């Protein structure tokens with residue numbers, strides 16, 4: 001494969017709005033999701049989880065429920081097949097929670113203790129709710145705070161970066177901000193719950209799932225069950241949201257385990273409540289930011305310290321302190337990440353891990369500094385624009401943050417803003433505006449793709465991409481159309497089958513870039529084969545590409561997307577309610593493949609930022625260690641009525657290395673959005689809110 005360098009010829013598919021190729025199937029209900037695909041002889045598993053947060057399971061009274069109607073088996077630590085969680089997967093070692101029923105220890109509330117399998121889902125549920133489990137309970141510690149004595153600096157790379165003499169630069173600064181910010185535990189809880197059906201089919205484990213990477217999940221399942229890699233097939237045709245939560249989770253392991261024990265297909269669907277304990281979440285954070293500046297706002301010192309939590313069984317790091325590393329120049333630039341281990345489930349990647357909470361703290365602190373310096377917040381950021389990576393010293397692959405500020409300020413009407421707080425009032429509403437900057441890394445991973453020229457003149461693309469609801473299938477259709485120089489209507493894209501070979505996951509905002517690169521390479525190979533006069537046989541002509549080797553040659557650079565977020569809020573002086581009146585996000589995030597779905601992706605992130613600013617907050621009961629109200633009634637998320645006028649747009653910013661110019665837009669929409677709203681609340685009221693969410697009782 002030598003033909004992937006240089007930009008693709010633009011034939012007009014990429015960049016033009018295109019409705020989803022699977023849109024009709026989805027709105028008419030013919031698109032089937034993992035929990036609704038029919039199987040003959042299907043059995044259903046219902047999971048039972050621990051009611052204690054720490055201790056041991058002493059007994060499971062399985063006999064009583066085995067006599068209930070339809071019950072086939074009860075799996076628990078006393079009888080379950082052995083699995084192996086001591087392996088390295090694509091993203092490191094697994095959270096040991098996926099090694100279900102391997103011992104009697106309970107490390108958090110909601111831990112899997114038994115699976116009841118029955119002929120119907122209702123029978124399994126009835127029996128599961130009747131199952132008596134006895135525990136030996138131990139005291140638990142779930143209290144997250146900056147003062148927790150157990151916090152430590154993880155061994156992982158980049159946990160501590162130090163450039164320059166922080167104390168000296170702070171001492172020499174005219175203006176100093178030193179503030180602590182907190183964000184609560186937050187959950188992704190996608191609309192479609194985690195669901196998997198597993199069966200043995202001709203010596204292969206066949207799993208129908210809902211995930212962010214079928215080849216990834218297949219690889220992890222083969223490792224956990226010590227199977228030959230080729231003997232596991234995972235498919236995940238349609239996915240109703242994921243956001244970081246849909247990797248290998250307990251449901252696939254439970255279904256595969258039960259299918260093995262019973263030798264028939266078994267389906268396991270997690271309940272909404274179980275999702276609050278078993279599919280990861282965003283750790284709460286406490287962050288301290290110190291900024292020191294010259295009178296004109298030039299930064300002498302930037303120090304960002306972030307603390308997050310993890311479980312006692314696995315270390316997950318929410319790297320909030322790293323957000324500012326590619327953002328702002330400062331003579332002294334320090335970041336420090338710490339973690340504390342508590343008796344709670346392991347957190348995980350949740351849309352813009354690190355950047356989402358990190359941008360709230362640093363972009364609010366910059367607003368506080370702008371106020372102290374008497375400098376406009378946009379001017380303050382422009383004054384600290386770096387030439388090269390502020391900590392790394394590496395060149396930027398491209399950087400158009402200033403273009404985002406310029407376009408955003410013009411469209412938002414920033415120039416007319418009176419910088420003084422609490423000066424605009426409409427009846428009982430105080431009005432304010434705020435802004436913040438955003439960034440997210442530009443990553444890419446290897447992928448294999450096949451493109452087939454069919455005898456009927458159409459083309460079939462095969463790649464184990466995941467369309468988690470973003471429109472990835474449609475984006476890949478447009479990319480293939482340009483690379484093949486044919487109309488999108490002649491192309492069908494098949495995704496999410498691990499038998500198509502390895503493909504990078506839909507995560508880290510690198511799905512479309514990673515898959516698009518491989519699809520472009522395969523399509524170009526195919527075009528080279530389709531010389532005039534060539535006959536296409538009945539099985540078609542196929543070209544394949546694997547980008548693995550090529551990506552290793554990319555030069556070391558600071559590669560990022562950027563954005564500018566703007567918000568206008570109204571704050572009710574009587575109730576403390578904050579209403580967002582309008583939001584505008586302008587992004588420099590590479591070439592945009594499909595404006596229709598890209599806009600949706602970006603506004604989706606911004607709405608989540610609004611939700612993070614004003615609503616989302618998971619609460620744990622200190623007595624039981626379990627989440628309080630773990631469902632979409634108890635856990636508040638933004639609703640339509642909370643999302644008024646919202647616009648996302650972009651400035652030109654093609655990536656210089658990617659054959660299509662893609663950077664990635666999956667996560668940057670949420671970054672900075674909560675800070676823009678918090679800064680607008682300050683502008684409206686004159687009061688800084690450093691703890692999310694900005695609830696009415698905190699405003700009043």
Ligand code: MOS
Pocket residue numbers: 212242243244245349350351352353506507508509
């Ligand atoms: Mo995303 S949090 O990288 O799935």
